[in-house]
Amino acid sequence: MLIKSSLTIIALAAALNAHAQSNGESANELLQEADVVFRHLDNGQIRVVWNGAAKFVKDRIERDKFETSILETRKKLGTVSRRGWAQITRIIYTNALELPDGLYANIDYATTLATGATVFEKVSFRLEDDGRWHFTGYVPRLQQGAVQ
Secondary structure (H helix, E strand, O other): OHHHHHHHHHHHHHHHHHHHHHHHHHHHHHHHHHHHHHHHHHHOHHHHHHHHHOHHHHOOOOOHHHHHHHHHHHHOOEEEEOOOOOOEEEEEEEEOOOOOEEEEEEEEEEEEEEEOOOOEEEEEEEEEOOOOOOEEEEEEEOOOOOOO
16 A cells, blocks of 8 residues: 555656646757757748747737748758757746846857857747747857857
């Protein structure tokens, strides 16, 4: 009986932990979302990224302009040969100019291009009311920490 009770407690704890992580705490969930976004960006499937973007992003930029901007940016970078995440940052914004209140996340990557050059990419998300992370931005940089 003690073993059965212990297993029930372990299962309950695992379920509670999974529920807590579904509220934006899971780094793995963020990394999976970022992998999906990068897969689409690398394959030129910008419209798919647009479709999954946060509502406020869609309200601020027209789809065609979004697609053109991302495609031009990606064309300048060239082909990616390797990408590895370096840092995940979560931040809660309240009363911020131009951003809806909520939990946001930035994931920074060090990316090696086919030319051998290294660039740094940041992909950003907002945890929406549906409990999922939605794309809010993409910024490639030539230097770590630099805003271009």
